[in-house]
Amino acid sequence: MGIISRGFQGRRRGDDDRLPPGQYLVDDFPVLSTGPTPRIPLERWEFAIDTEAGQTHRWSWPELMALPQETPTVDIHCVTKWSKLGTGWQGVSLDTLFEDVESAAEYALAYSYGGYTTNLPLEDLLDGKAWIVHKFDGEELEPRHGGPARLLVPHLYLWKSAKWIHGIRLLDEDWPGFWETAGYHNYGDPWREQRYEGD
């Protein structure tokens, strides 16, 4: 046990086995971003997967919409300590997008409109663990929450679920992204409380 704070009781609303250590529940949907919200017209929007061999697979907005859609309901966990349970999304599984991609890469770097990047092992994007989502709660995803489309990787802290997603670059070597080079954990598993470098 840590140092006791005299007279602290706590609300203990967080007694829920769906809540990772150090997190607390919220009902609203906080917004965290590092700069202005980019606005991307749908006619210019594009998503790409760039392989380590230099091949690029591209999808326009209508092409993304024409792919099989999934509606994951997942818990999300932000490194700033809030968690939101049972959030409903709609989008395309990365397994679908990776169907025709040939790659032996082990790492991925997600990159966004506006310049944000975040890295993760490629295997964390596959096998039903990640989506490109464009609806939240049945509504079009608002720009402030990452619309028109964001990455959703709910088993990692939410900074890995890059807003305003523009593409995923496959790499033979790990390439730390924006927060990963600014003191945050390289992997970010909320259940192991991997918030910061060294956790």
Place this chain on the structure above:
Amino acid sequence: MRRLTWRPARLTALRDETGSARTLVFRVPDWPGHLAGQHVDVRLTADDGYSAQRSYSVAAPADGDTVELTVERVPDGEVSPYLTEVMEPGDQVEIRGPVGGWFVWRPESTSPVLLVAGGSGIVPLMAMIRARRRAGSRVPFRLLYSLREPGSRYYAEELRRPDAGLDVGYIYTRAAPDGWPRPAGRILLDDLAEGGWPAGFEPECYVCGPTGFVEATADLLLALGHAPERIRTERFGPTGD
């Protein structure tokens, strides 16, 4: 590898900023130091082992073992009511950090600075103002501080004192003081055009406050021609705590 460890932190002083916000000064042995704009994690542990943690921006630049926070009490919050109402000098929490390497101001920086605060979003911006003063920096700073009414102003006395090279402007959203030239209302393009820097000066802009405020202000700065990469934002304010 650098590792952020929990350190015992003892409260040495406190002062009320408003009816709902309190500044807490902690002594944290072996504190590694921090940059203005960074935040720390605070952990409270009850005597049965239950614990809760939250992040708070640091309100003052590094000064030995001292870590100074200003905390707004969130109604129905879990951690902020303890920090602002229960804690007394001598009591302890645990702190780890510093965290965040983006929303920071470094004293060696030479660009003019525009700080735009919404409500309790003033806290990390005040750390930058204090860091500038402490470093003897001559970089010109402008602060635009948006708040509901005069009584919700943090650091009122300190911000009233002359500080060469720092201009301070207030925007009241609900109730302005008698005779105040600007009607009460949310931040507008003209506020930033008049109280900020021309985009051609290439200032570094730091915007901190509640989501709606940050979104609106960042959009207005873009409309005034500021480059997106020079607009740094941080959300601040109640989120359940």
